Amino acid sequence: MPEPPLLRHKRYEADGVPLSRAALLELLSAVHEKGADFRFRATGTSMYPTIRDGDIITVSPIRGVEPSAFDIVAFRNPENQQLVIHRVLALSPDTFLAKGDNSQPDGTIPRSDLLGVVTKVERNGSRLFWPDKRRYPFLATVYFPTVYWYLMMRKRGYGIILKLLGKRSGESIP
Structure with a gap:
């Protein structure tokens, strides 16, 4: 069934199922609570050229190895409670600074809003090398x-x- 034209917010896809940002965030959190990786289609251009609109990304829960500078992470935006995938620029014990490769810095984000680390990017059916x-x-x-x-x-x-x-x-x- 097509989406009503009045809904203007972005929709994400998790293996072909269209989801709102709120539903995607809830699903990602539930999957990570079980210790599993979460895979979905990215939208937007804030991480271009590293992650492009339509790429499939895998977000893994943080397991033992804490994210460091230059890692790409998933976090809940404290201002609008939406899922964001951006690169970590700096970390402190309680907060971190993130920025999209193609956008302005997000400001200081509480570590409690950190959801996971991007561990794989797929483009046109091929896996991109990811350290x-x-x-x-x-x-x-x-x-x-x-x-x-x-x-x-x-x-x-x-x-x-x-x-x-x-x-x-x-x-x-x-």
Whole structure:
């Protein structure tokens, strides 16, 4: 049955079943309580190009290994109680700072709103390589963060980095 035209909120899909954001959040929480992974179709472009609209993502519950900077996590947005998938920029004992790869920072999020970690991304039926901290500690903690920041500096320019290094904008980085 088609969705009524008056409903304008985004709908997600969990293996082909359309769900509202609230239902998806509830289902994800229930599945994670059982210790299982949750797989669904992502919507939106806030994590582009890492996660694209229509990609299938798997969110795993946090099991022993806490998320760290540059991990992509699922959390409940404290302002509107909706599910968000964004990258962790910094962590403290009680909060974390997250940001989409293609959006503004979300601000400080309480750790109690953290729901899980993205462990797999599938695009067009193929699994994208995803560094698992338990299997690939070097790639997950050194290589991918370094490449990510290098690409971000190339995309957005070196302005902030140059200021931190005490260089003028006309100078180059060796």
